[in-house]
Amino acid sequence: MTSLLELEHVTKRFGRVVIAEDLSFAVGAGDVVGIVGPNGAGKTSLFGLISGDLAPDAGQVRFAGRNVTRLDPADRCRLGVGRTYQVPRPFADMTVFENLLVAAQQGAGLRRRASYAAAVAALERTGMSSQGNVPAERLGLLQRKRLELARALATQPTLLLLDEVAGGLTDPEVAQLVEIVRGVNADGIAVIWIEHVVRALTAVVSRLICLAGGTFVGDGEPTAVLAEPAVREVFLGTDVTAALAGGTLETTSAADAEREPS
Amino acid sequence: MSLATDTSVPISADFHVTRSRQNVAWTGLGALVVVVVLALFPYIVYSGTTAILVQAFIVLTLASMWNLMAGYAGLVSVGQQGFVGLGAYFVLILALHGLSPFAALPVAAIGCGVVALPLWWLVSRLRSGYFAIATWVLAAAIMLFIERFQSLGGGTGLPLPGFTGMNPTLITAYTYWVGLAVTAAAMLAVYVLLRGRLGLVLTAVRDDEVAARSSGARVGLARLIVFVVAGIGCAAAGGVLAISQLQVQPTAVFSVQWTAEMAFATIIGGLGTIEGPIIGTAVYMVLQQTLASYNAWYLIILGLVAIVVALFARRGLWGLVDERLHLRLFPVGYWLRTGAGNGRPRSLRN
Ligand SMILES: Nc1ncnc2c1ncn2[C@@H]1O[C@H](COP(=O)(O)OP(=O)(O)OP(=O)(O)O)[C@@H](O)[C@H]1O
Numbered sequence: 001m002t003s004l005l006e007l008e009h010v011t012k013r014f015g016r017v018v019i020a021e022d023l024s025f026a027v028g029a030g031d032v033v034g035i036v037g038p039n040g041a042g043k044t045s046l047f048g049l050i051s052g053d054l055a056p057d058a059g060q061v062r063f064a065g066r067n068v069t070r071l072d073p074a075d076r077c078r079l080g081v082g083r084t085y086q087v088p089r090p091f092a093d094m095t096v097f098e099n100l101l102v103a104a105q106q107g108a109g110l111r112r113r114a115s116y117a118a119a120v121a122a123l124e125r126t127g128m129s130s131q132g133n134v135p136a137e138r139l140g141l142l143q144r145k146r147l148e149l150a151r152a153l154a155t156q157p158t159l160l161l162l163d164e165v166a167g168g169l170t171d172p173e174v175a176q177l178v179e180i181v182r183g184v185n186a187d188g189i190a191v192i193w194i195e196h197v198v199r200a201l202t203a204v205v206s207r208l209i210c211l212a213g214g215t216f217v218g219d220g221e222p223t224a225v226l227a228e229p230a231v232r233e234v235f236l237g238t239d240v241t242a243a244l245a246g247g248t249l250e251t252t253s254a255a256d257a258e259r260e261p262s
Numbered sequence: 263m264s265l266a267t268d269t270s271v272p273i274s275a276d277f278h279v280t281r282s283r284q285n286v287a288w289t290g291l292g293a294l295v296v297v298v299v300l301a302l303f304p305y306i307v308y309s310g311t312t313a314i315l316v317q318a319f320i321v322l323t324l325a326s327m328w329n330l331m332a333g334y335a336g337l338v339s340v341g342q343q344g345f346v347g348l349g350a351y352f353v354l355i356l357a358l359h360g361l362s363p364f365a366a367l368p369v370a371a372i373g374c375g376v377v378a379l380p381l382w383w384l385v386s387r388l389r390s391g392y393f394a395i396a397t398w399v400l401a402a403a404i405m406l407f408i409e410r411f412q413s414l415g416g417g418t419g420l421p422l423p424g425f426t427g428m429n430p431t432l433i434t435a436y437t438y439w440v441g442l443a444v445t446a447a448a449m450l451a452v453y454v455l456l457r458g459r460l461g462l463v464l465t466a467v468r469d470d471e472v473a474a475r476s477s478g479a480r481v482g483l484a485r486l487i488v489f490v491v492a493g494i495g496c497a498a499a500g501g502v503l504a505i506s507q508l509q510v511q512p513t514a515v516f517s518v519q520w521t522a523e524m525a526f527a528t529i530i531g532g533l534g535t536i537e538g539p540i541i542g543t544a545v546y547m548v549l550q551q552t553l554a555s556y557n558a559w560y561l562i563i564l565g566l567v568a569i570v571v572a573l574f575a576r577r578g579l580w581g582l583v584d585e586r587l588h589l590r591l592f593p594v595g596y597w598l599r600t601g602a603g604n605g606r607p608r609s610l611r612n
């Protein structure tokens with residue numbers, strides 16, 4: 001079986017910061033993969049390489065059997081890559097429903113009626129049904145993250161890239177989110193999920209990747225990966241065993257703290 | 263008019279989608295009344311007044327086009343005078359070949375739309391500041407190119423033929439009606455564009471281009487369409503300019519002042535709203551008429567107004583109105599209704 005997503009010998013650097021160093025990996029259709037790594041490891045940038053927001057310095061990105069390295073984000077989205085942004089990027093002056101319509105019409109290529117239905121389905125799936133007519137700029141950070149998820153879903157992806165959508169959620173909310181992701185995956189959609197809230201990941205992923213210094217210091221069965229000395233090394237100072245039991249790898253994501261909308 | 267009907271599309275038993283909350287029929291009716299009343303002006307006001315209104319029509323048309331580019335598509339052009347000038351010259355060329363200037367105008371506008379395609383190829387790769395400079399250089403190059411033709415009057419231009427034997431009062435009235443028609447068509451085009459599928463893309467690009475792209479929006483294509491439409495609109499305004507001045511003079515029609523005016527009116531009124539350019543044009547015309555005799559003061563006050571608005575009304579004057587009244591003269595949005603179609607909209611806006 002061919003993989004849905006393949007990165008082949010991908011290298012990406014920002015000056016001296018190494019995001020990916022000759023990195024190769026594959027994700028199959030319907031897989032659920034978790035990614036952890038210290039702040040600034042390049043997890044978000046890796047999503048950029050997959051979604052087309054960033055171009056690799058070297059190597060190839062293949063999606064659904066095609067070389068998409070030179071394809072722009074819009075075309076990759078149309079092929080089935082749906083992504084969320086860690087720092088939400090809503091269409092602020094549009095309503096939540098209109099945000100989703102953009103995704104349904106452009107990303108999924110749906111005609112009018114079908115796009116309405118897809119947008120409503122995304123609202124329902126993410127529990128935002130009552131907020132369809134709310135201008136996106138009125139949403140708080142957590143709701144904006146939810147909108148990110150809904151908008152990515154409205155593009156009807158075959159690969160969903162989730163970038164820290166669970167940060168700041170309470171336990172019941174995390175459980176609810178995990179249920180949403182399970183439901184999405186049950187429809188055959190592959191998911192790659194970057195998250196500091198490891199208990200959310202371990203609840204749903206079958207494979208965990210630890211990214212640091214441009215390489216995978218761990219890749220495999222979640223419990224085994226979290227037990228590896230190299231992974232523990234990366235998270236020096238945080239207790240990985242405790243993280244697995246229910247904590248988070250980084251207690252606070254510095255990036256999130258400063259991004260609370262005013 | 264199909265635009266004026268507010269069709270409701272049922273999704274399931276629980277959801278209904280209507281275009282915008284307000285009834286769009288009022289927009290259509292209101293616009294129609296305004297256009298009809300304005301059309302009667304040549305019968306009731308002095309020709310001096312209609313001449314000023316023709317100027318306002320030109321500025322409003324230009325501002326609406328610049329708004330489409332800068333306010334939605336993220337294209338800050340400093341070279342739209344290139345299309346104003348080309349439009350004027352295309353009208354002149356067709357008139358020299360015996361066509362009535364009034365009939366020449368739409369042909370000239372479409373012709374400029376065609377010319378916009380290769381020009382887009384030249385500037386499309388550039389962003390922000392580079393795009394602005396490139397469009398400016400391009401406009402200057404077009405003027406220098408046209409000045410080479412002695413048959414078009416070289417550097418001094420030519421009077422516009424085709425008016426001989428016409429009653430001057432009639433010329434004034436026709437000019438006014440053509441100006442009104444061009445403006446109404448431009449506003450309608452902007453409205454239809456923004457209400458449609460492409461409008462949703464442009465509004466998304468306005469709000470967040472990166473997110474629009476990764477949501478599947480082909481931003482380049484949307485920009486191309488906007489550039490061509492703006493080229494047609496600015497050329498039509500240039501045609502009106504040529505007709506209203508009865509002559510075409512290169513330095514006048516290719517003046518960068520046109521871009522300054524359209525940018526001023528748009529920014530003052532509110533970038534990225536259909537209503538903004540209308541308010542902005544009104545403010546601009548009032549300032550221009552009251553201050554025109556003060557020369558230097560005119561520019562200083564224009565600058566001061568721009569600074570004050572930039573400081574205290576970041577989203578322009580229409581932004582202030584919208585903040586308080588949540589009003590849309592030209593609704594383009596989508597409204598999700600729950601229940602069997604007659605459920606009250608759930609909204610935070612009220
Ligand atoms: N466009 C860019 N130009 C230069 N440097 C960048 C750029 N984008 C990211 N970086 C740098 O690359 C590194 C990786 O950033 P990235 O956001 O991908 O990390 P991350 O693993 O997602 O971190 P976090 O856990 O905080 O979200 C950081 O050091 C960042 O400063």
Ligand SMILES: [Mg+2]
Pocket residue numbers: 043044045086163
């Ligand atoms: Mg990140």
